[in-house]
Amino acid sequence: MQTRPRRYHHGDLRAALLTRAEETLEEKGPGALSLRELARDLGVSHAAPSRHFKDKQALLDALALAGFERLLATLTASQETAGESFADRLGALARTYVGFATANAELLDLMFAVKHDPEASEALVKASQSMGGLAAELITQAQRRGEVREGPLETIAIPIFSTLNGFARLAVSVTLPSATLDRDLEHVIAHTLRGCAPDSPAPR
Amino acid sequence: MQTRPRRYHHGDLRAALLTRAEETLEEKGPGALSLRELARDLGVSHAAPSRHFKDKQALLDALALAGFERLLATLTASQETAGESFADRLGALARTYVGFATANAELLDLMFAVKHDPEASEALVKASQSMGGLAAELITQAQRRGEVREGPLETIAIPIFSTLNGFARLAVSVTLPSATLDRDLEHVIAHTLRGCAPDSPAPR
DNA sequence: ACCTGAACACCGTTCAAGT
DNA sequence: ACCTGAACACCGTTCAAGT
Numbered sequence: 001m002q003t004r005p006r007r008y009h010h011g012d013l014r015a016a017l018l019t020r021a022e023e024t025l026e027e028k029g030p031g032a033l034s035l036r037e038l039a040r041d042l043g044v045s046h047a048a049p050s051r052h053f054k055d056k057q058a059l060l061d062a063l064a065l066a067g068f069e070r071l072l073a074t075l076t077a078s079q080e081t082a083g084e085s086f087a088d089r090l091g092a093l094a095r096t097y098v099g100f101a102t103a104n105a106e107l108l109d110l111m112f113a114v115k116h117d118p119e120a121s122e123a124l125v126k127a128s129q130s131m132g133g134l135a136a137e138l139i140t141q142a143q144r145r146g147e148v149r150e151g152p153l154e155t156i157a158i159p160i161f162s163t164l165n166g167f168a169r170l171a172v173s174v175t176l177p178s179a180t181l182d183r184d185l186e187h188v189i190a191h192t193l194r195g196c197a198p199d200s201p202a203p204r
Numbered sequence: 205m206q207t208r209p210r211r212y213h214h215g216d217l218r219a220a221l222l223t224r225a226e227e228t229l230e231e232k233g234p235g236a237l238s239l240r241e242l243a244r245d246l247g248v249s250h251a252a253p254s255r256h257f258k259d260k261q262a263l264l265d266a267l268a269l270a271g272f273e274r275l276l277a278t279l280t281a282s283q284e285t286a287g288e289s290f291a292d293r294l295g296a297l298a299r300t301y302v303g304f305a306t307a308n309a310e311l312l313d314l315m316f317a318v319k320h321d322p323e324a325s326e327a328l329v330k331a332s333q334s335m336g337g338l339a340a341e342l343i344t345q346a347q348r349r350g351e352v353r354e355g356p357l358e359t360i361a362i363p364i365f366s367t368l369n370g371f372a373r374l375a376v377s378v379t380l381p382s383a384t385l386d387r388d389l390e391h392v393i394a395h396t397l398r399g400c401a402p403d404s405p406a407p408r
Numbered sequence: 409a410c411c412t413g414a415a416c417a418c419c420g421t422t423c424a425a426g427t
Numbered sequence: 428a429c430c431t432g433a434a435c436a437c438c439g440t441t442c443a444a445g446t
Contacts, residue, residue: 013410029319031261036438045412047441052410056439057235105318112377114309115233121378128379158380158388159367159395166370167362173316174325175332176362184362191363195399217429240419249431251422256429260420 014052016042021063025106035059061120064111068127071100071111075134086142087193093138094164094189101168102181108172112165135161142196149198156196163192218256220246225267229310239263265324268315272331275304275315279338290346291397297342298368298393305372306385312376316369339365346400353402360400367396 020041025033035056036046053059075096082092101108111128135157142148148156167188170176176184224245229237239260240250257263279300286296305312315332339361346352352360371392374380380388 031319034438035440046439047413048411050440054440109318112373112379114313114376115235125378128377154384154388155391156395158371158374159392162371162374162392163363163367164370165374166368167366169316169373170362170366170369172318173332174329175316180358184358187359188363188366191360191399194401195395197398238419239421250420251432252430254421258421 013042013044013048017049017052017059018062018066021059022066022107025063025110026104030060030106030110033060055117057117058120060110061117061124063107064113065120065123065127067104067107067111068124068131071097072127072130072134074100075131079134079138084145086138086145086147086196089138089142090160090192090196091189093134094167094185094192097164098168098171098181098185101172105172108168112169132157132161139196146198148196159195160192163188217246217248217252221253221256221263222266222270225263226270226311229267229314230308234264234310234314237264259321261321262324264314264317265321265328267311268317269324269327269331271308271311271315272328272335275301276331276334276338278304279335283338283342288349290342290349290351290400293342293346294364294396294400295393297338298371298389298396301368302372302375302385302389305376309376312372316373336361336365343400350402352400363399364396367392 017038020038021033024038024041033056035049039046039048049059053062075093078092078096079089082089111124136153139148139153139156139160143150167185171178171181171185221242224242225237228242237260239253243250243252253263257266279297282296282300283293286293315328340357343352343357343360343364347354371389375382375385375389
């Protein structure tokens with residue numbers, strides 16, 4: 001009765017699992033994520049997912065990795081439409097980062113979770129380091145423009161990224177009231193800019 | 205054959221559950237935390253924990269709450285032995301915070317987890333806000349001493365706490381290499397101090 | 409190559425019943 | 428008041444077997 005032959009079950013179980021998993025992750029939290037339920041939702045047997053992910057943890061790792069890739073792409077795009085000044089670029093980065101965090105709260109939690117499979121960790125470390133690379137670009141460029149103080153990269157990049165990621169995660173946890181979130185973010189950006197400013201030129 | 209009569213099972217199941225839960229949390233991660241195994245470890249029936257925690261989540265919430273209380277106590281103590289200057293006090297706070305984070309990685313994850321029971325959340329929000337109170341004290345005092353720029357409290361406290369908590373969580377996740385952790389923390393402290401410094405007095 | 413079905417050992421939660 | 432034992436509905440994982 002099917003007009004077109006149905007392919008395997010509907011094409012790409014692996015991708016379908018990831019998509020559906022991320023939906024239920026964000027909707028119902030990580031505790032409610034069950035391989036069996038995923039399989040049920042997609043109309044395959046409960047053992048089918050094991051063909052694509054050896055483990056439940058393997059699926060979570062894949063989810064986290066995809067999250068890093070998406071975040072990195074969004075951050076990179078934010079830099080392309082931003083102005084030239086460090087203030088503009090940092091602002092764009094921060095707002096994009098926090099936007100991603102609030103829209104993907106559980107996913108962000110997963111991405112920075114303490115525990116991962118040792119082998120998947122490698123890919124995850126690499127992915128999170130690409131974000132460090134992006135921050136490095138931003139800063140060295142701003143240093144060349146004289147908008148950021150001189151000094152080894154990591155003495156500036158790590159504090160900035162700590163602040164950004166820290167604020168994003170506070171925003172997403174119960175800690176910060178969401179009513180003042182936008183305003184608070186602007187304070188964080190302003191504060192960060194202060195900390196990056198070059199030493200005021202000797203007055204004369 | 206017991207020389208002394210055994211009390212109920214050994215006194216305080218609730219406390220015993222929390223203690224044991226935190227041990228296995230830090231040892232084997234949150235996924236390995238099972239109420240049934242906890243009960244087995246303590247030699248009670250698998251249904252016994254439900255007398256003290258209506259839920260698995262309730263136990264996790266209690267764990268998080270205890271974590272906040274312990275962290276707050278440690279931070280408060282760190283201020284009592286620290287010097288008078290803002291640099292000293294902030295440094296002591298930061299080192300203590302990061303020390304707690306690395307020693308209690310999984311617990312910190314739990315404390316700032318996205319999802320909690322609505323009713324437990326209230327207590328958790330209150331607990332995390334006491335930390336805000338501690339930061340507030342630190343800053344207003346430093347403002348009075350002229351070591352921190354003027355301005356509404358939240359424009360300084362939120363950025364500081366974001367940085368602190370952000371660094372602590374990066375340190376604990378896969379993101380930062382542990383080899384340079386101490387050095388990186390000092391950079392973060394120095395950077396934060398810069399961002400808090402009062403405007404340089406008008407030269408004359 | 410990809411999936412199924414049955415099986416195994418484990419969960420969390422509930423509830424009558426015991427002391 | 429605090430705990431037990433059985434029961435229920437659910438897991439993740441494995442493995443022979445099917446196509």
